Amino acid sequence: MATIRYVTGVNAEYFFILFPLFASLRRHAPGIRLEVCDFGLTGPQRAFLARKGALVATPPGLEGAHPWRCKAALGRYLRDRPWDVMFWLDADMMAVAPVEDLLTSIAQSLQETGKPLAVCTDASTTGLALSLVPAPRFQSLAPARGIGLDTLYLNSGFFACASPDFLAEWDRQCQEMPEENLFEQNAFNLVAHPAGFLPLPMWEWNLCAGNLDAARIEVQDGIPQAIHPEGRVRILHATSHRPEDVIKQTVTLSAGGRTFEATIKLLRHQALLQWQMSLLRDGLTEDAAHLAEAGLGRPDAGAGGEADAEAKARFQKGGELFLLRRFAEAAAAFREVLRLKPDHPRSLFNLAMAEAELGRLSQAPPLLRQAIQSDPDYREAHVYLVMMLVRLGETAAAAEALALALAKWPQDPTLRQLADQGGETKNFV
Structure with a gap:
């Protein structure tokens, strides 16, 4: 054999x-x-x-x-x-x-x-x-x-x-x-x-994602079936030279009692995006023990409370809407999570990102500060607080936020690059 x-x-x-x-x-x-x-x-x-x-x-x-x-x-x-x-x-x-x-x-x-x-x-x-x-x-x-x-x-x-x-x-x-x-x-x-x-x-x-138009996507019990005119699709490839097909995104999510910041290429097709995110969660949950042993991710301080079915469903829906660039609907979903769980750090962060995308940039720093207060080790919230403050022209506050973040993560490459550029965010936002 x-x-x-x-x-x-x-x-x-x-x-x-x-x-x-x-x-x-x-x-x-x-x-x-x-x-x-x-x-x-x-x-x-x-x-x-x-x-x-x-x-x-x-x-x-x-x-x-x-x-x-x-x-x-x-x-x-x-x-x-x-x-x-x-x-x-x-x-x-x-x-x-x-x-x-x-x-x-x-x-x-x-x-x-x-x-x-x-x-x-x-x-x-x-x-x-x-x-x-x-x-x-x-x-x-x-x-x-x-x-x-x-x-x-x-x-x-x-x-x-x-x-x-x-x-x-x-x-x-x-x-x-x-x-x-x-x-x-x-x-x-x-x-x-x-x-x-x-x-x-x-x-x-x-x-590949750029050729998905030729296939028919049918969802059965939450699982997509991809049917091409010539037969059944076996493998999908999340790649394309067209930005309308695929988005590179860093998502923050919990799985197996841990929180991860995952950079991933996501399909823009709504049903496939939802399925891809569920696969990501399933994969992380399956390997949570090995990931923890290797020191990847960090304990999810809100894992117990997030088990509340309504809050979890609204949070996941908000993330999917954000990736589909439906920012107003995403913001509404994250506000609902915060109504149920007022200090949920990842919902505060995601709401800040949605507000920024909607042109309400000044709403982002207070939300990011609240996320950091809820979870002082939320690195991504620290990074984006610096970026948002620079974009708002609040240079003194940005320098203070950057110094605080560097004290926690002195070797972080993104923070070091921000410091080397004097807080310039053009390569990040």
């Missing part, structure tokens, strides 16, 4: 994007064990993955490398781990239907045909891809590899590989590429087209 490995990779910034993927695979592929390549994680993040038995350590020479260069070096990550076929899934993917048996079938097809690779052909041609995201080095090398402007572009977000030699050549090619647009994926195309591959339907295995 073939040895199959399932692999993803992530850096420190996007660590929490793993948890919707973990939760979706538990539901739709419970027999799969996903391993995570360290593309630049923190010590506590590595400790968590090690406790979970999922950490693939950074090979020598890749410390501090761009995450895309790390991805192209998968062969080095897996050098001491036996495999006949490896599947790669980008960390911002989620399974939306059973996949385990079908993945095994893809692995068998690779071994039977002798092809090195199974990969999705993108909906766009190479010429269209280059018109959207120019990459001069790739464009200059493509013709010699048999890649014309009308050649279908390959998407490396999901693929299966049965050849260590292919991974080694991809790594070599990527090392030669400048850090231009999509340089890792362009290197993948330069190697894959001459090597040959089994084509996989992108609508089934790598439906």
